[in-house]
Amino acid sequence: MSTASESRGGDAPTRAVVVDDSRFMRTLIRKLLEDGGVEVVGEAEDGSVALDAVIEHDPDVVTMDIEMPSMNGIEAVERIMADHPTPVLMLSAHAEADADVTFEALDRGAVDFVKKPGGEVTSSMPKVRHELVEKVESAAKVDLSASARASASASTATTSRTASTETSRSTASTTSPSPSGSASRSPTRDSAAKPSSGDTRTGARSGAMRQPDAAGASGRTYADVGTLLVGASTGGPKIVEQLIAGLPRDANLRILVVQHMPEGFTSRFATRLDERSEYDFGEAESGERIGPGEGRVAPGGRHLLVTGDRGDRLRLELTETEQIHGVRPAIDLTMASAAESAAQPLCAVLLTGMGRDGVDGMQRIARAGGHTIAQDEATSAIFGMPRRAIETGCVDAVESAGDVAETALRYFTEEE
Template structure:
């Protein structure tokens, strides 16, 4: 785990080819008692600076001369493993590059301050500092113990689900229309991907995913997942209904609620209410609404992340007679949300990331 636990202020290295951006990020972090121990102007310099200073966390730009952020992340993970927080532009087309950085070992990302940040500065500072502290707490050894994300490939035919790990170990499949709610935060995207890829198409689940992620990225996240599992995956839309074999991703900047369950289809609603636990979308709200509205068998899964979002939601699912699964400490990048849910006594099963799909399916068949 990071050396920050009980060891003084978080120590950071800032990597960006823009002197202005490095100065801005340094100022924001130092105002929040994060010690910036060094800076680097490109990826190649970043590798040597990280090796020399051994920081708790690195903020990494993506587009830089000499060596870009993607290659720098990969090299740092090989030579001097350190939690890396990517700084991504707001543009939607940059989302794919950001997800590639996560594949290469980055633990999270934050949207980069733009040119007109004056009025947004308090929000930008809060988000950056929270992400820095969260990234610094990541257990890199746990992320290595988890399975690697599957390679991108064309979506297989529906029958391909029968060969998935989940269907090989599950004697019977859930009743069609069973519902699965998945919540995740820091370290979650790759785990969510593995869980969804392991769900057999013939299980016919209705799946909602709440991944803490800013607006502009969840749509690309959904498209990425759509190509890597046997279900139809899209970003959720207000008022739509989803049925068996469909997965919807909560949009960044909106809460996702389940408001009805009729004829095997869930009715979804997007809410612009205030953030809960400092996040929007909030796992708690999606899970709690599903516990109240869903008529069919229901399961909740809580994955890696800092904080307590999802604890109340898992409690509500458990009280409604649903099955609850939490990711174990050994494979959680941050054993925060799952740990709090376990301590609250609302978790039926604790499982490594590679077993979560099996455990959820098993709970929906009993």
């Protein structure tokens, strides 16, 4: 599906509708966008009238406030996506307070979010304008039909994995004795708790294999330890969540996720990954070491580096050096450092997003002997980063959103 701006001509300015209950904020956002070359074609003071404004003006993108009387931003997103699908960019005022509701808006169909401008005019306003305009321009390029295909692809893959797992477990229960003991559990988990990463046996760095236990019963053997790197930008959070949810704990991975996301939201994103997967996820901390069964998300505003790999544990460092490709954290830096410091097996995945962050990192992973996967065009909200990586010739596999996890696992397993 082509975007509205493409149908009007590639040189036409991006057209936006601004939704906010504050007249002052609508005026400020309009000025920031128009100063950045975006044409504001309409406004709405409440979520209840946002759909009317969208239908009337047929914009390329909608900027949406979260907290509004009568109808909030989440409900407005649902109505727009149901009746007149248009890319919606959420404006979130307070990182900690709005993180949960912002991610809920993404679940309902919003394509991205950005921190809402403050009411005061300060010396940082040019930076605020740049970030807002960049996010609006990026959101306007999102292919909503690709996002729908990504969800369908993930749903199909999940159904297939579930059926396969149930079959394997049924077979294992009739051929394998019950384990005499149970794996240790994290004290913060309930009855569906995840095994602690401390239960993983240390293996040789050559990629020695071990048999999964009957409870896992995947029909595969896995390397004692492996490293998976995931990079994503616009349209990425839902795809990352689907990918991580498709990885079994007995694959023994150390997982690093770099999602372009503002400071204050990455902690909540890490919590969502922890809740939706068999891996213990958190926001990365400088100086920590993580082992098999653990994952970390690069914090917003800081680069994440791998500085060592000893005893099956990756050592992580955070830096606040200059932005790369206009972003921090940068996918390139994490992948490049892992290519230098992390032992094989190693796999890097580059998902949806605009620009070229991650392209150099994917090339470095390939040169180091690791494997690389790019999301395909059909399921990428924005095919910018994956396309540029594919064009370099360094990509081993191009997969739909729902197939990325399965393909990645092949690089860490040996079929029996």
